[in-house]
Amino acid sequence: NVKGPLAGKKVIVTAGGTVERIDPVRYISNDSSGKMGFAIARAARAMGAEVTLIAARTDETPPQDPEITLIRVESAQSMLEAVTSRWAECDILIKAAAVADYRPMHSADSKIKKSGDTMTLELVKTTDILETLGKMKDGQFLVGFAAETGNAEYYAKDKLVRKNLDLIVANDVSTEGAGFGTDTNIVSIYDAGGLVLDLPLSSKDEVARRLLTLAAERISGVAL
Numbered sequence: 001n002v003k004g005p006l007a008g009k010k011v012i013v014t015a016g017g018t019v020e021r022i023d024p025v026r027y028i029s030n031d032s033s034g035k036m037g038f039a040i041a042r043a044a045r046a047m048g049a050e051v052t053l054i055a056a057r058t059d060e061t062p063p064q065d066p067e068i069t070l071i072r073v074e075s076a077q078s079m080l081e082a083v084t085s086r087w088a089e090c091d092i093l094i095k096a097a098a099v100a101d102y103r104p105m106h107s108a109d110s111k112i113k114k115s116g117d118t119m120t121l122e123l124v125k126t127t128d129i130l131e132t133l134g135k136m137k138d139g140q141f142l143v144g145f146a147a148e149t150g151n152a153e154y155y156a157k158d159k160l161v162r163k164n165l166d167l168i169v170a171n172d173v174s175t176e177g178a179g180f181g182t183d184t185n186i187v188s189i190y191d192a193g194g195l196v197l198d199l200p201l202s203s204k205d206e207v208a209r210r211l212l213t214l215a216a217e218r219i220s221g222v223a224l
């Protein structure tokens, strides 16, 4: 067993982009590669935690560490179920996944055939997983991400309060070297009191280590 500042702690990490089915061969998703979430899962394990990685669609291969429990999900709904069913046992949850805000109202059982010149897809809101967990909080440390293309600070702080988070990691995904698909990220981490940590261009591994160190300090009350 790995020793470290998170020894004995159960950490759940979500990664990747959810897949919202239109029909058996088509879906709505996003550009998340899984890299950020995978880096967090690896870093949590290296710090001694018992790690469950809940991954939606990813471009990258997930960590091949037998000590990291990998659960594959597809949609926002299946991610919600996977996370809430493990919530009571969780100490820290980090939600790096890019979850669809809307899904097709109807998912066809067979391939939709080409017909008219235009086609309308009706979408309905998915359940906000973080907001649901924020309301179910019972001692867990809850961390969200905010992927923004401007006004990152404003939107991140709003999400922190609205979703009852302990920390939020804002990344401006329109900045070169930050966000989707890259090996690096540029983040600002906030708590209810304001800015906690600004990380200039850093590897996703480094962002993961710094974020988990913060979480470990906050749950133990000891500076690391």
Ligand code: PMT
Residues within 6 Å of the ligand: 016, 031, 032, 033, 034, 035, 036, 037, 076, 095, 096, 097, 098, 099, 100, 101, 126, 127, 128, 129, 130, 131, 143, 144, 145, 146, 147, 148, 159, 171, 173, 179, 180, 181, 182
């Ligand atoms: O995977 P990579 O290629 O490495 O890219 C990393 C990343 C850009 C995906 C990652 O750093 C990131 O920002 N993840 C969050 C993406 C996102 O969905 O941001 P958001 O601002 O739309 O959502 C805010 C938070 O609410 C997120 O923690 C999200 O997981 C959560 N959410 C959103 C919608 C929903 N229905 N349920 C949720 O829990």
